[in-house]
Every structure is written in structure tokens, then in C-alpha cells.
Amino acid sequence: MSRIAYVNGQYELMGAASVHIEDRGYQFADGVYEVCEIRGAKIVDFTKHMTRLQRSLRELRIAMPMALASLKIVVQEVVRRNRVRNGIVYLQVSRGVSRRDHAFPTHPVSPSVVVTARSINPQKGSDTAARGIKVITQPENRWPRVDIKSVSLLPNVLAKQAAKEQGAGEAWFVDRDGFVTEGSSTNAWIVTSDNRVITRSAETGILAGITRAVLIDVLAAMQLKLEERPFTPAEAAQAKEAFVTASSQIVMPVIAIDDKLIGDGKPGVMAKRLREEFHRFAEFV
Amino acid sequence: MSRIAYVNGQYELMGAASVHIEDRGYQFADGVYEVCEIRGAKIVDFTKHMTRLQRSLRELRIAMPMALASLKIVVQEVVRRNRVRNGIVYLQVSRGVSRRDHAFPTHPVSPSVVVTARSINPQKGSDTAARGIKVITQPENRWPRVDIKSVSLLPNVLAKQAAKEQGAGEAWFVDRDGFVTEGSSTNAWIVTSDNRVITRSAETGILAGITRAVLIDVLAAMQLKLEERPFTPAEAAQAKEAFVTASSQIVMPVIAIDDKLIGDGKPGVMAKRLREEFHRFAEFV
Numbered sequence: 001m002s003r004i005a006y007v008n009g010q011y012e013l014m015g016a017a018s019v020h021i022e023d024r025g026y027q028f029a030d031g032v033y034e035v036c037e038i039r040g041a042k043i044v045d046f047t048k049h050m051t052r053l054q055r056s057l058r059e060l061r062i063a064m065p066m067a068l069a070s071l072k073i074v075v076q077e078v079v080r081r082n083r084v085r086n087g088i089v090y091l092q093v094s095r096g097v098s099r100r101d102h103a104f105p106t107h108p109v110s111p112s113v114v115v116t117a118r119s120i121n122p123q124k125g126s127d128t129a130a131r132g133i134k135v136i137t138q139p140e141n142r143w144p145r146v147d148i149k150s151v152s153l154l155p156n157v158l159a160k161q162a163a164k165e166q167g168a169g170e171a172w173f174v175d176r177d178g179f180v181t182e183g184s185s186t187n188a189w190i191v192t193s194d195n196r197v198i199t200r201s202a203e204t205g206i207l208a209g210i211t212r213a214v215l216i217d218v219l220a221a222m223q224l225k226l227e228e229r230p231f232t233p234a235e236a237a238q239a240k241e242a243f244v245t246a247s248s249q250i251v252m253p254v255i256a257i258d259d260k261l262i263g264d265g266k267p268g269v270m271a272k273r274l275r276e277e278f279h280r281f282a283e284f285v
Numbered sequence: 286m287s288r289i290a291y292v293n294g295q296y297e298l299m300g301a302a303s304v305h306i307e308d309r310g311y312q313f314a315d316g317v318y319e320v321c322e323i324r325g326a327k328i329v330d331f332t333k334h335m336t337r338l339q340r341s342l343r344e345l346r347i348a349m350p351m352a353l354a355s356l357k358i359v360v361q362e363v364v365r366r367n368r369v370r371n372g373i374v375y376l377q378v379s380r381g382v383s384r385r386d387h388a389f390p391t392h393p394v395s396p397s398v399v400v401t402a403r404s405i406n407p408q409k410g411s412d413t414a415a416r417g418i419k420v421i422t423q424p425e426n427r428w429p430r431v432d433i434k435s436v437s438l439l440p441n442v443l444a445k446q447a448a449k450e451q452g453a454g455e456a457w458f459v460d461r462d463g464f465v466t467e468g469s470s471t472n473a474w475i476v477t478s479d480n481r482v483i484t485r486s487a488e489t490g491i492l493a494g495i496t497r498a499v500l501i502d503v504l505a506a507m508q509l510k511l512e513e514r515p516f517t518p519a520e521a522a523q524a525k526e527a528f529v530t531a532s533s534q535i536v537m538p539v540i541a542i543d544d545k546l547i548g549d550g551k552p553g554v555m556a557k558r559l560r561e562e563f564h565r566f567a568e569f570v
Binding site for chain 2: 143
């Protein structure tokens, strides 16, 4: 089946889906995005993703392209038309099309909206989770506004590529004080020997991950101990377990950091358990 | 006359010129660009711009989309088809179209190429130069790889917008040591009371501007004193003159920084002279 994308009011065949060359998303990375998991043909934590989208747009003073209820229908329709039962839906909003000039357009422009969806075999994620992934560290070199989920992702691209070339599944950025901020497309977590779960506070240096937020609810419900504080790669290497979270990866065990094995070098018990429990606490629409 | 753009092998009407929604330039800011001045229907310093383009591409490991000689023909053709005598030509190259994934595509993809051109009335620039522009300062918040002329320009967009809202024409970024790096789309210069011309070395924290490089040749030819070193906003406020350089602005006098007048608050003699002399030292193709 051909894939279908929603682009600025139209459902289009993926191969023909395009945006104008003067879309500010293309010329200035002047746009934001969200990725939601699809599970059983339902969108996971849609409301939370849309709340974050609206915040990102507000921070950049880009208007919501349509009412939230309409956007929800569009996203659901893209999922339906692509017959995605398990996979992801991607939503991008840019400031719109305008003659190239750094400053915001002075005439009213409509934000551009692109929505795509694709199936991912859940077995693939399960298989990866059963093995766990390695992470490498990279100097934090992103701009400070990583709280805005913008498409200004070139540093993330280069970090992820570096990880891949070293046989790792993710790169963790390390700030100038020596602490891990987050991964190139994930939040970073460790588990201490006494089963405290550690992740950096969303106040500084990271994007407030939706999977991260839901997992914090999971921990509370399971009466597990959470500490929101930064940690170093050295502490991670000595930790009992480590894992990353993202909408597309749920909870993904990390078995090594910069080739130093974490724990026994196998996916941890806590990570496995959190991965299994996660969807009991997620919202489905 | 309708404007014409070159997009991936085709000359298209501007209104219909588009790129795929999964172009990595759109989803990841994974692309680079150049802007050249057009003067008397000739492209100014094309060779230098292409040398820098190739360097940017190399740093990101994006292939040159075509031979340099072919690219030159395309750029000249876009200028010709748009009948631009005075204005700018914009060239963007992205890594190409591939299913969304942060890491580089694993299958071979062709880089995307977009070229546009437009006329700008030279009187407009002259009028602005006769008045001079104000600059504001903004904390440097771009990633360190500003030596790559990438489309990851969201911080530049926000800085330029802040300038505009404060009645200024440019924002100068100030690094954590308190020194000016460069403008959101220009290089920054001051002139001391004894007529030394100061600009930050292209080694650190700035893009190696082409207009900047040519202006250094101009200074040498005119036996004027150049110092490549950082300066603070305070030194700029006390300077005899200040100005910015960019392909689209040539030499543009700066008359105030954060509302503190520079010199007598009028365009400086040196800036005016350099603006007049500039094109004697530029290359035209």
C-alpha cells in the first residue's frame, strides 16, 4: 500500500508530498515537531504531545495551525489511511512560506503542517530491547533552547551518526560540567545499586520528554524511588542499569557506555519491567 | 515576470517549486547554503562562495551534488532566467530525501539542490547605508559549528527578530567571555580612534565570511591597519565607527549598539569608503 501524508490541507501520496522551497522549515529550521507512538491503532499520549507542541509553538510565536480537535482528526486520519496498527506518527509545523528573510514574516502566513505515519514491527523493538543498546558520549553542542522541540536537529544528526559508526544505538550529550544531559533523540536514565531511578530534571538542558513524564508516573505507581538530578558518564558506567526513553523506543535498556559495560552488560531487570508496565500508564486515543 | 527556481534538475515556476516532505533539510536542518550578491548581472565572488560551500558539505559529509562547473551554469542560468541585474542568488544543498531517521541514510541518496535569485534595488541598500543601522546584542546561543554554513538557523532567526522589534537592523551575538562573535547574518567590525579596523578572527566562533575575506584584501590594498581580535560591546560603543559585512549588505555602517551611539551616531567615513571601494576588489563571473 502506498503511504499517505497530510500536507497543508491535503492527503497526498507520500511520493508526491512536498512543501514549498521557501517554507521556513526548509530554509531556517523554523519549525517544531512531535512523534507519537501508535499501538493497537491508537495514538499513545496524544494529549501530552499536543500540550508540548503548543508550548513549542508558543515559544517560537508560531500560531497553532488549526484547532486541536481538528489536528487530532488529521493525525488519526493519517494513521487510519496508512493502516498503522503499530508504529509512529510524525507531525511537523513550520512558520510557513515566505520570501527568505531571517526575521519573522511581516505579512500573515499560515503555518505549514505535515503529518506522516508508518508501521514498525513491534518485534523489532522487542528484539533490540532484549539485547540492549550501547551508548557513546558526545560533548553537548546544541543551543540552550532544547526545551523547544524544533527541527534544528543537525547536532543531533551528527551525534546519532557518530554513535552508529561506533556500533552504538544512541549518543548521550555531556555538558561542560561533565554531566549527561540527554540522548540525541531520547532521555537518559540510570538505576543505582539500591534501585533508585535517576534522570536529569527537565528544568535544565533537556527536552521534557513525554515518555519520560509518563515513566515518572509509572515509578510513582510502582512505589519506586525517583531522583531527578544530573549524573556523569562515570556514574552511569558504575550503575546497576541504564536505559533511554522515547516515544519510538518506549524504555530501551542500555548495556554499555563508551564501551564500558553497565552491570553485567545485559539489559537490567528494572528496565525490562518498566518497559513491560509502561503502556498500562499511557493514554490511548 | 514570474520568478524561476532551480530544484533538483528542473527550472520551475517559483510558486510551484517544492521539495519532498522527507527532505532532510526540512526535517533535520541537514543542509547548507550560500548567498551571493549579483551586481550588473554578474555573480560576486562566486569562486570563494563555492569553496566555502564545498567545505561546509565536506564537514557534514554531504556529496557535492554536481560538478562545480555545472553548478556554476545552473546558478548563472537562474540569475539569467530571473533577469536579475542587481540582487542576490541563494543556493541550498541538503543531504537529500530519505525516510526519517536521525543518522545518515544507509542507502545512497542524491543531495537536493535549490537555487533562487531575486532583484534588489541597489538604491535601497544605499539609502540604508546612508542612514546606518542600529545593532542590539544577544547572548551567543548557537552551536559551536557556526563555521559550517548550515540551515540550522533558528537561533539566528530569533536574534534577528529581536533586533527588528527593537528598531535595529542586526543582532550581535556576545559569547560567555563577553566578546562579540558576529551578527545573526553578518560579520561584525569596529574602527578605533587611530583608524585600526578590528574584526574577530575567523578561527573561533564565527563563520568565515566571504565579504569579510575580500574586505581584508581591500584593507591591505588600501594600506589600512587590520587587527583580527575579539572586541566587547563596550569597546564597540566607544569605537570611532562600526559596521557589518555580508554578501547581501556589502559594508553596512552601524551607528548604535544597544541604543548607545557610536561616534557621532552617523555612518563613519571608513565604512563609507570601504563600501565604495569593495567591488573594485571583488571577483565577477
